Amino acid sequence: MGRRLIFREDLREKIAGRHAALQKTMPRHLETQAVVPHGALIVDNPVGTAPGLILEHEKGFIISLPGVPHEMVAMFRETVFEFIRKAAGGYGAIRLRVLRTFGLMEPQVNDLIVDMMGTGKEPYIGLTAKETGVDVRINAFGKDEEGASRLIHATENRVRSRLGNAIYGVDRQTMEEVVGGLLREKGFRISVAESCTGGLIGHRLTNVPGSSDYFEEGVVCYSNPSKWERLRVPPEVIQKHGSVSALTAKAMADGMRQVSRTDLSLAVTGIAGPDGGTPEKPVGTVYIALATPKGTDGEEYRLTGTREVIKLKASQHALNMVRRFMLGK
């Protein structure tokens, strides 16, 4: 582009001010963040020091943002999105609605709504398979936002009538948000006893702001003594059936509910791999139990994937078990 660089004193002051709020000494290098191409529009960085830049170029714009993910996201949300909208002239509207499913494979979801899909169909429906389930993405283009939303709405209802309770949430909602919302609504408190998931379920539940309203506590009982001492799992149950077994999962859930005095207790034990599998219980074998005021239920899964994928899938199945219980109430 060959633009001349200018050192903008005003920008330097701003960067120094922001940096002073973050820590005491200002490294020399920060000064270079105030050197920007002549004529550049500065994008304010609300969570860091490096500014963003917008440059007109030929028929369009070049938008440059810092690479630190949360800085980039904050700047895009606060400034850049609105800038692009205005630059695009504000004509037309695209609306995206995501219906998030869990428990069905991608080809099964496809089979259930195949008549609504395909090139040229309006709105356009696409599927995205992730470890946490299959997302149904409904894209509509309308003259304005209302028109696009109307198109989405009708299609969403049709998809919902086909997929029913396999849909656990919409758009960016996560399983843990949905479960948290259901627990809050009914005033239930929950505790979790995790072996193979290692704390992931607690982590996911506590990613939701305000989760202390319904999340009491968790125990990551990675060793056998932890299962005996923290959760009162009878040593003979582990001896007889193994620490990865339906009865151990049930005893973990019951013990957790007893010691924490919560309405619900969720327990998971399994073999996340890559080692530890046997012919009877291969890697991916996972037992989940949910203790409730109505009794304790258990489920068994054979999951595939890497260690981290198995942990993630197990946590999703476990949270979905809570969701199903809460919906059934």
Added chain:
Amino acid sequence: MGRRLIFREDLREKIAGRHAALQKTMPRHLETQAVVPHGALIVDNPVGTAPGLILEHEKGFIISLPGVPHEMVAMFRETVFEFIRKAAGGYGAIRLRVLRTFGLMEPQVNDLIVDMMGTGKEPYIGLTAKETGVDVRINAFGKDEEGASRLIHATENRVRSRLGNAIYGVDRQTMEEVVGGLLREKGFRISVAESCTGGLIGHRLTNVPGSSDYFEEGVVCYSNPSKWERLRVPPEVIQKHGSVSALTAKAMADGMRQVSRTDLSLAVTGIAGPDGGTPEKPVGTVYIALATPKGTDGEEYRLTGTREVIKLKASQHALNMVRRFMLGK
């Protein structure tokens, strides 16, 4: 491209076989996975059904892989990478070495090695800032792998002499892997008591295969009763200093070490936000304590970012505290 599509019976059989191993009924839609462009090279999918495709096109290739992340990664590693290497004629070698640092801001790392950086310098050094620290990326291009590695090696030593212990790992190593390696080496066992991180530290430690060798257990003490009952934190400590305080963190670490009888116990309490901050203890205030055979140390942090970023940074600081203790031994 206008290529004619063919239905490949042999591929269909393969897909059906793979699918049968995964579940019993084969949805109609899977059959379409056997329809591929004529002349396409089939990339085997070791962990799913959808095959990948490689097509010659003009001067290069088009490589198409399924979108499910772990399937795409597995296929790239097993087949595609070697295909590209061969297609590129095998001339020359690019080597990348990543030195992962924690505890320094990007401009600070920059200041320490600025004389080694810049356009035209060989090897080329770039910095990537993440929530888990700043990565120093050393890129070298040589006539062969040995030449490239030699270039990397010399530069790596120079960078190491500048950054010292701020470097916790290399390439894809994570803090939890490094900490796990140190614990295993010295035969130490660890337990964790997590409040604001909600299970993330346990999750991270147990992402490492074989972590049951050194990870005993964790308690996610999200409520005050959990801190009293599971960790023997004296209620008067919480009453007087608050559940987010240096003394509560210390009592959590001491209590965890007592009940779990591990060599080390790590404890974290803080305010992950977005609510719950006060003028004295704003969102991002985090107390970390590490109980060891030599006594219990505590640290205080003011972290910035969203709830999830604060949890991640707190877990990284906490694991780094264990690393520093193990290195100091």
